[in-house]
Amino acid sequence: xxxxxxxxxxxxxxxxxxxxxxxxxxxxxxxxxxxxxxxxxxxxxxxxxxxxxxxxxxxxxxxxxxxxxxxxxxxxxxxxxxxxxxxxxxxxxxxxxxxxxxxxxxxxxxxxxxxxxxxxxxxxxxxxxxxxxxxxxxxxxxxxxxxxxxxxxxxxxxxxxxxxxxxxxxxxxxxxxxxxxxxxxxxxxxxxxxxxxxxxxxxxxxxxxxxxxxxxxxxxxxxxxxxxxxxxxxxxxxxxxxxxxxxxxxxxxxxxxxxxxxxxxxxxxxxxxxxxxxxxxxxxxxxxxxxxxxxxxx
DNA sequence: ATACCGACCTGTCAGC
DNA sequence: TGCTGACAGGTCGGTA
Numbered sequence: 670x671x672x673x674x675x676x677x678x679x680x681x682x683x684x685x686x687x688x689x690x691x692x693x694x695x696x697x698x699x700x701x702x703x704x705x706x707x708x709x710x711x712x713x714x715x716x717x718x719x720x721x722x723x724x725x726x727x728x729x730x731x732x733x734x735x736x737x738x739x740x741x742x743x744x745x746x747x748x749x750x751x752x753x754x755x756x757x758x759x760x761x762x763x764x765x766x767x768x769x770x771x772x773x774x775x776x777x778x779x780x781x782x783x784x785x786x787x788x789x790x791x792x793x794x795x796x797x798x799x800x801x802x803x804x805x806x807x808x809x810x811x812x813x814x815x816x817x818x819x820x821x822x823x824x825x826x827x828x829x830x831x832x833x834x835x836x837x838x839x840x841x842x843x844x845x846x847x848x849x850x851x852x853x854x855x856x857x858x859x860x861x862x863x864x865x866x867x868x869x870x871x872x873x874x875x876x877x878x879x880x881x882x883x884x885x886x887x888x889x890x891x892x893x894x895x896x897x898x899x900x901x902x903x904x905x906x907x908x909x910x911x912x913x914x915x916x917x918x919x920x921x922x923x924x925x926x927x928x929x930x931x932x933x934x935x936x937x938x939x940x941x942x943x944x945x946x947x948x949x950x951x952x953x954x955x956x957x958x959x960x961x962x963x964x965x966x967x
Numbered sequence: 968a969t970a971c972c973g974a975c976c977t978g979t980c981a982g983c
Numbered sequence: 984t985g986c987t988g989a990c991a992g993g994t995c996g997g998t999a
Contacts, residue, residue, distance in 0.1 A: 671992065671993095672992060672993090675992080702975080702976075728993080776993085776994090777992095777993090778976095778992095778993055778994080779976090779977095779991065779992060779993055779994095780976090780977080780978085780991085780992085795977080812976095813976075813977050813978065814975085814976045814977050814978080814991090814993095815975080815976055815977080816975070816976070816993055816994075817993090818994090848968095848969090849968085849969070849970095850968095850969065850970075851970090854969090854970080857993090859993090859994080866992055866993070867991095867992060867993085868992060869992095913992075935992095955970070955971060955972085956971075956972070956973085957993095958990085958991085
């Protein structure tokens with residue numbers, strides 16, 4: 670579901686609402702699919718920490734948690750608990766340092782949502798984690814398809830790839846040098862550029878006038894420079910509009926984004942190109958729908 | 968290395 | 984109304 674602009678919108682919403690709050694207890698559901706760390710480890714890491722910051726790394730949401738001994742919950746309503754001995758052993762290295770931080774990383778997959786709500790709010794189907802906050806509110810992770818991922822890390826989290834909005838043109842252009850893969854596949858490769866997904870790849874390629882199937886190695890430097898600008902322009906515009914809402918995607922405040930109104934090719938198969946009136950074509954490229962104008966894109 | 972495919976899951980919607 | 988199949992914003996692992 671969410672690509673970079675949606676995740677950025679969600680992160681800003683969350684940061685505004687819960688930075689500075691403390692996680693007092695954590696409940697985790699019985700479905701293990703979204704968990705990339707042990708449930709017990711997630712509970713143990715989150716409980717008692719203060720949310721120092723929330724940032725985005727590609728499509729990942731990273732919670733920076735300050736470990737605060739005095740606020741450590743004396744008990745929790747978590748379903749999963751570790752034996753006392755192991756719990757103490759595992760905590761020792763983190764608590765021994767003066768400024769201990771942990772990182773909670775959330776990837777929303779296709780249908781994941783993070784919502785902040787009052788505890789009496791109805792618990793949605795497919796709720797996999799509930800973090801109770803010292804302010805009295807709850808942070809909940811909901812994900813019907815369970816493609817989302819939750820993990821905790823003691824060290825700084827680095828998903829690889831470059832941030833398209835931070836990288837310079839030279840570095841961006843060089844990422845594609847000599848690659849025979851279709852340019853769209855390269856754009857979707859999170860180890861190269863992080864944060865670009867199916868919608869924004871199609872929209873960026875349209876603005877740059879490049880067909881999704883073009884081999885990256887056959888694209889001129891000038892065209893790649895154009896693509897660099899297109900990717901950044903599309904992402905910035907989408908962030909400014911709060912992301913693309915298709916079906917049920919909403920940000921942390923429950924507000925919809927509006928970038929879907931700006932889509933020029935995505936989801937417009939058969940409709941006229943806004944530039945030249947040629948019908949937009951849809952093809953399947955490595956299993957993903959790809960939309961382009963056969964006249965404007967070469 | 969790279970490309971293609973199915974798998975992972977549930978929900979929705981169009982068509983019959 | 985209800986069934987079936989296609990499709991969905993993301994990744995991962997296997998295979999050729």
